[in-house]
Amino acid sequence: MEAMLSMEALCRAFCCILFAMPLSLYNTFSKKETELHTIEPKTVRMYTCGPTVYGRPHIGNYSSFLMADLLRRWLEVSGYTVKHVKNITDVGHLLHDADHGDDKIQTQAEKEKIHPLDIAKRYTDQYLDDEKALNMLEPMARPRASAFIKEQLKIIKTLLKKGNAYETDDGIYFAVETFPQYGALSGNTLQNLNAGARVEVDERKKHPADFALWKKCIGDNGRHVLRWSYATGEVSHSSGEDASSGFPGWHIECSAMSQSLLGDQIDLHTGGEDNIFPHHECEIAQSEAATGKQFVRLWLHKRRIDLGDAKMSKSLGNILTIPDIIEKGYSPLDLRYYLLSVHYRTNLKFAWKGMDDARKARTKIVEWMAQCASSTRSDAEEANDAKDFIEQFADAMNADLNTPQALAAIFECMAWSRNQKSWSANNLQSLFSFIEQVKKTFGCFDSGPGPTSVPEDVQRLVDERDVARKKKDFAESDRLRDAIKERGFEVKDTSQGQSIRRSL
Numbered sequence: 001m002e003a004m005l006s007m008e009a010l011c012r013a014f015c016c017i018l019f020a021m022p023l024s025l026y027n028t029f030s031k032k033e034t035e036l037h038t039i040e041p042k043t044v045r046m047y048t049c050g051p052t053v054y055g056r057p058h059i060g061n062y063s064s065f066l067m068a069d070l071l072r073r074w075l076e077v078s079g080y081t082v083k084h085v086k087n088i089t090d091v092g093h094l095l096h097d098a099d100h101g102d103d104k105i106q107t108q109a110e111k112e113k114i115h116p117l118d119i120a121k122r123y124t125d126q127y128l129d130d131e132k133a134l135n136m137l138e139p140m141a142r143p144r145a146s147a148f149i150k151e152q153l154k155i156i157k158t159l160l161k162k163g164n165a166y167e168t169d170d171g172i173y174f175a176v177e178t179f180p181q182y183g184a185l186s187g188n189t190l191q192n193l194n195a196g197a198r199v200e201v202d203e204r205k206k207h208p209a210d211f212a213l214w215k216k217c218i219g220d221n222g223r224h225v226l227r228w229s230y231a232t233g234e235v236s237h238s239s240g241e242d243a244s245s246g247f248p249g250w251h252i253e254c255s256a257m258s259q260s261l262l263g264d265q266i267d268l269h270t271g272g273e274d275n276i277f278p279h280h281e282c283e284i285a286q287s288e289a290a291t292g293k294q295f296v297r298l299w300l301h302k303r304r305i306d307l308g309d310a311k312m313s314k315s316l317g318n319i320l321t322i323p324d325i326i327e328k329g330y331s332p333l334d335l336r337y338y339l340l341s342v343h344y345r346t347n348l349k350f351a352w353k354g355m356d357d358a359r360k361a362r363t364k365i366v367e368w369m370a371q372c373a374s375s376t377r378s379d380a381e382e383a384n385d386a387k388d389f390i391e392q393f394a395d396a397m398n399a400d401l402n403t404p405q406a407l408a409a410i411f412e413c414m415a416w417s418r419n420q421k422s423w424s425a426n427n428l429q430s431l432f433s434f435i436e437q438v439k440k441t442f443g444c445f446d447s448g449p450g451p452t453s454v455p456e457d458v459q460r461l462v463d464e465r466d467v468a469r470k471k472k473d474f475a476e477s478d479r480l481r482d483a484i485k486e487r488g489f490e491v492k493d494t495s496q497g498q499s500i501r502r503s504l
């Protein structure tokens with residue numbers, strides 16, 4: 001291939017990004033777009049709330065993780081080092097995100113009659129398979145909540161000492177009235193919560209909005225299998241009711257894992273919009289009350305996905321998973337494209353028509369990239385025009401990750417490149433830099449449209465056509481091509497034989 005890119009050429013092209021406008025993101029806390037100014041120059045400390053592993057995560061969960069993955073990729077393309085931590089919640093997340101009631105993992109373990117850690121392992125494995133299929137980058141760390149109990153207890157004990165927490169007969173709670181900024185993220189201030197009766201009254205708590213930091217293994221929680229000694233933080237082997245053992249509340253886990261791995265203050269914290277309240281509101285209260293410092297500079301939340309008229313949610317039973325997508329014949333990368341093609345602050349109404357359009361668009365882009373790779377250069381001296389698209393793409397991404405506009409830059413570059421009659425070295429280098437930038441950022445153009453699962457009857461026709469071609473029986477070969485087309489597939493004859501793909 002003529003068009004090998006030198007590192008200097010790539011660097012020259014990426015300089016356009018460095019001179020482009022700075023990255024602005026919509027900060028849920030300040031309710032406005034804010035320029036990112038990192039604590040440490042050129043390094044971003046970023047925490048993403050990961051899944052609670054009591055079932056296979058659905059594509060609504062993944063849309064939020066994909067937003068974080070896209071942001072991380074864009075930061076790296078823009079020259080930042082990203083210290084990305086993405087946790088796995090394997091204990092303490094109670095049903096309905098509540099303070100009382102059953103632990104989601106404990107409940108699933110009782111249902112499947114296996115140990116809670118086996119439940120966590122099974123669904124963690126499925127989750128990691130899905131992340132790989134969606135081409136998500138591996139974070140710096142994937143801490144499990146159950147491996148950070150001592151760190152959580154340390155914060156809880158600090159909060160008790162400072163008077164921000166108190167003990168009841170069933171646990172330890174954070175006293176929201178000791179933290180006047182409570183509600184600043186979600187708008188659920190104590191005044192609003194009281195007026196709207198948003199929280200249930202519980203006579204054990206000082207204020208109805210107080211939330212659990214630690215649950216003792218008493219009452220219904222005497223069934224809880226995963227438990228630790230409050231005194232030492234070591235695994236407890238007791239069973240049944242035992243007030244000296246317990247397990248953490250969901251919110252304290254993220255505060256502790258973030259603090260342990262990234263420090264008291266971080267630049268970015270991401271999650272789904274469902275996490276804003278109570279989870280992230282409570283994280284702020286605990287972390288800031290314990291350290292006396294601002295916890296997060298910028299909060300980013302992904303809007304939800306609807307399926308039909310309702311929010312996609314496990315508790316509503318209307319979810320789609322990655323295996324559902326594959327079973328319908330799509331690549332998980334088609335889903336990646338679909339979910340990223342809509343701006344992260346827009347509610348997406350999932351539709352199969354949207355998946356079809358995403359597959360078509362992604363296939364076109366991948367094929368265009370492959371054609372570009374075989375372009376040869378002439379001796380003409382022309383300006384490196386594709387650098388305008390590099391800037392256009394960067395400006396879109398820097399404007400609060402405006403992916404629809406970034407994709408528009410790709411399609412405009414495609415049209416421009418098709419009108420090029422010959423390629424100067426400059427033009428070709430800038431085109432390749434643009435493609436590199438797009439691939440690294442979106443993460444769904446590295447492979448073709450597959451995996452196309454070809455049904456048996458179609459494969460048989462393809463095999464028969466292979467025989468006909470070898471015999472140079474072109475009439476039969478054309479007839480088989482039509483028969484394959486009728487079944488919704490297209491064959492192309494290449495130097496390596498036939499290639500097959502689903503018709504667009």
Ligand SMILES: [Zn+2]
Nearest residue numbers: 049050254279
């Ligand atoms: Zn979290």
